[in-house]
Amino acid sequence: MNNILIMIRKQMKDTFKNKAVLIQLILLPVVSFILERVIRPEGVPELMYTKMFAAMYMAMAPLTAMSAIIAEEKEKNTLRVLMMSNVKPGQYLTGIGAYVWIISMIGSVLFAVSFPAADMPFFFLVMGVGFLISIVIGAVIGITAKNQMSAGSVGAMAMIILSFIPMFAMFNEGIGAVARFLYTQQTRFLLDAMSFAEIKWDGAVILAANAILAVVMFFVAFRKKGLE
Amino acid sequence: MIQCTGIEKSYTDKKVLSGISFDIPDGQIFGLLGPSGAGKTTLIKILTGQLEFEEGSAMILQKNVRRLSGEDKKKIGIMMDQFGVYERLSCYDNLKVFADIYGTPKEKIMETLKLVGLEDSAKKPASALSKGMRVRLQLARVFMVSPEIIFLDEPTTGLDPMTMKQIHKIILDKKKHGCTIFLTTHNMEEAAKLCDTVALLNEGVIVDSGAPDEICRRFNHQKRIVLHLNTGEDMELPHSKESAEKISKLLEEERVETIHSSEPTLETVFLELTGRKLEEE
Ligand SMILES: Nc1ncnc2c1ncn2[C@@H]1O[C@H](COP(=O)(O)OP(=O)(O)O)[C@@H](O)[C@H]1O
Ligand SMILES: [Mg+2]
Numbered sequence: 001m002n003n004i005l006i007m008i009r010k011q012m013k014d015t016f017k018n019k020a021v022l023i024q025l026i027l028l029p030v031v032s033f034i035l036e037r038v039i040r041p042e043g044v045p046e047l048m049y050t051k052m053f054a055a056m057y058m059a060m061a062p063l064t065a066m067s068a069i070i071a072e073e074k075e076k077n078t079l080r081v082l083m084m085s086n087v088k089p090g091q092y093l094t095g096i097g098a099y100v101w102i103i104s105m106i107g108s109v110l111f112a113v114s115f116p117a118a119d120m121p122f123f124f125l126v127m128g129v130g131f132l133i134s135i136v137i138g139a140v141i142g143i144t145a146k147n148q149m150s151a152g153s154v155g156a157m158a159m160i161i162l163s164f165i166p167m168f169a170m171f172n173e174g175i176g177a178v179a180r181f182l183y184t185q186q187t188r189f190l191l192d193a194m195s196f197a198e199i200k201w202d203g204a205v206i207l208a209a210n211a212i213l214a215v216v217m218f219f220v221a222f223r224k225k226g227l228e
Numbered sequence: 229m230i231q232c233t234g235i236e237k238s239y240t241d242k243k244v245l246s247g248i249s250f251d252i253p254d255g256q257i258f259g260l261l262g263p264s265g266a267g268k269t270t271l272i273k274i275l276t277g278q279l280e281f282e283e284g285s286a287m288i289l290q291k292n293v294r295r296l297s298g299e300d301k302k303k304i305g306i307m308m309d310q311f312g313v314y315e316r317l318s319c320y321d322n323l324k325v326f327a328d329i330y331g332t333p334k335e336k337i338m339e340t341l342k343l344v345g346l347e348d349s350a351k352k353p354a355s356a357l358s359k360g361m362r363v364r365l366q367l368a369r370v371f372m373v374s375p376e377i378i379f380l381d382e383p384t385t386g387l388d389p390m391t392m393k394q395i396h397k398i399i400l401d402k403k404k405h406g407c408t409i410f411l412t413t414h415n416m417e418e419a420a421k422l423c424d425t426v427a428l429l430n431e432g433v434i435v436d437s438g439a440p441d442e443i444c445r446r447f448n449h450q451k452r453i454v455l456h457l458n459t460g461e462d463m464e465l466p467h468s469k470e471s472a473e474k475i476s477k478l479l480e481e482e483r484v485e486t487i488h489s490s491e492p493t494l495e496t497v498f499l500e501l502t503g504r505k506l507e508e509e
Contacts (some may be wrong), residue, residue, distance in 0.1 A: 006328045010314070010321075017316035017353070076312035081369070084278070084306055086298040170289050 003087045007037025008102070011069065015103065021065050025103055028057040030109035036114050047114060052124075052167070054111040055188040058130035062104045063138040064155045070142025070227075071098055071151030079227055089227045090109035097135045105129045119194050129207065130187040134162075136214040143221045183210035229254045229377065229408045230275060234284035237270055237432075244270050245432040247502065248284070252410065252425065257403055259419040259440075260412040261494065262429030268412035271429075272381050275384075276306050288377060301482070302330060306368050306373030309382055315355040319346055319365050322354055326372040336372070345394055346370045360391035367398065371449050378402060380411040384418060394424055414506045416494035420444075426494065428501040440494060447497045448489075456485040464490070 015022060032053035040049065070093075073079035082092060094130045108127045112120050137158060145151035169179035179185040186203045235248040243266045252258045260268050275278035275286055277293045286293040289300055296304075297356065314322050323337045341347045344364040354365060363383065370378060378407055380399070384392045399422060403409060413419055419426045420440040427437035451467040455478065463478075465471035478484050498506050 006325060008326045013321055014314065014316055076315070078314055080314040081311045084301065085326060086301045087329060136322050162478060
């Protein structure tokens with residue numbers, strides 16, 4: 001069997017036993033599912049909660065899951081054993097990244113069911129792209145963190161910047177001007193518009209720039225620290 | 229099979245290994261005996277290609293350890309106390325990950341769990357294992373490949389005598405199957421019992437090496453005989469003509485319970501060579 005698949009399978013088995021990661025993955029989708037249906041107050045536009053939480057989820061879940069998994073394997077020295085068993089760092093990271101992506105996509109099904117069926121392909125596309133960038137950032141944090149503790153706190157900080165700044169941007173134009181350059185803000189715009197026709201070239205450029213920046217950071221971090 | 233000459237290793241400015249040379253033939257159990265901090269783990273890391281070193285050369289499987297291929301790594305089993313297990317996965321699933329990586333058939337997993345006496349814990353998560361069981365799980369992982377060389381870093385440190393015995397049995401069994409085994413320990417009884425050859429390592433220097441009983445005999449310069457008398461007394465005599473007469477007389481008088489030679493142990497040899505004890509109390 002291919003080492004990438006082996007890593008995905010190992011992680012799948014771990015999922016239901018790893019409450020910390022599991023909660024990250026299901027908390028927001030479940031909360032938004034309930035809010036949307038049960039306690040949406042009068043006057044709140046339909047799907048507002050779902051879109052808001054989906055945008056937060058994009059930065060939170062994959063980023064923390066990715067960094068937590070890598071940091072734990074480094075700290076518990078299981079990663080060392082994998083490397084000694086000739087699993088290549090690229091195979092490991094691809095496997096874990098693919099796992100986090102798949103699980104995050106499954107988590108977003110709970111958001112998607114609130115949308116009309118016609119919007120689902122667009123929704124999944126936007127989420128899928130956003131997850132990818134978050135996963136790469138999560139990998140950077142996992143690779144550079146000294147231990148699980150520091151991965152946790154750096155991860156929380158990145159998460160707050162990426163998911164809360166776009167939220168505050170709704171109320172403050174100054175923040176909005178900065179938030180515009182975050183992929184989380186761009187994907188948020190896209191979720192609001194919910195249409196392929198609304199994809200603007202400047203938004204696409206910002207998304208691509210975010211992705212490129214994340215990948216560059218990843219390679220710098222990896223060359224400096226490897227998986228030790 | 230495992231060969232090294234003139235290995236020198238420093239961490240920043242601290243020398244931890246110096247002038248390490250030995251040659252371990254196929255199928256032997258080689259014991260590296262030394263107190264904590266002597267450099268045992270560092271040497272295993274070097275021999276398995278996990279750690280760079282400044283001087284000298286190290287070869288295993290006729291290959292430079294700096295250039296071990298993926299195929300070579302399949303022939304090497306390594307167990308180090310710093311190696312972790314997947315805490316939340318069951319014993320079986322822990323081994324399954326490595327069986328998959330090595331392309332080892334599934335049947336081998338239960339077989340190996342039986343070998344190390346963990347068949348009843350196959351479904352237990354690793355986090356629920358005792359220290360001894362955890363070591364046996366780590367040992368089982370080594371056998372997910374069919375290694376030609378096995379490196380064991382302090383496989384029995386901190387284990388109860390029962391578990392220790394089981395692990396010794398497994399190690400001897402693997403030797404019977406033709407494996408070469410390199411183990412580190414600070415337990416001299418273990419080294420004397422298991423190893424064909426031992427090297428005594430102190431502060432990064434091998435102070436002596438050879439077969440355990442040969443080393444002990446070599447250091448037998450006291451040459452004394454101890455008699456247990458049936459009166460409960462102990463009598464210590466040098467090797468001499470007078471002693472012989474005395475012993476023969478005592479024997480005639482049927483006053484001797486037992487006669488012992490007082491050969492040194494690896495522990496006393498180590499103490500004599502270094503002024504240090506192997507195990508801190
Ligand atoms: N990564 C490291 N950086 C600096 N010093 C180290 C490092 N690893 C080990 N040492 C030092 O090297 C010496 C040998 O360590 P080690 O090989 O672990 O000994 P042993 O396994 O015999 O107990 C010790 O003095 C230890 O403090
Ligand atoms: Mg050690």
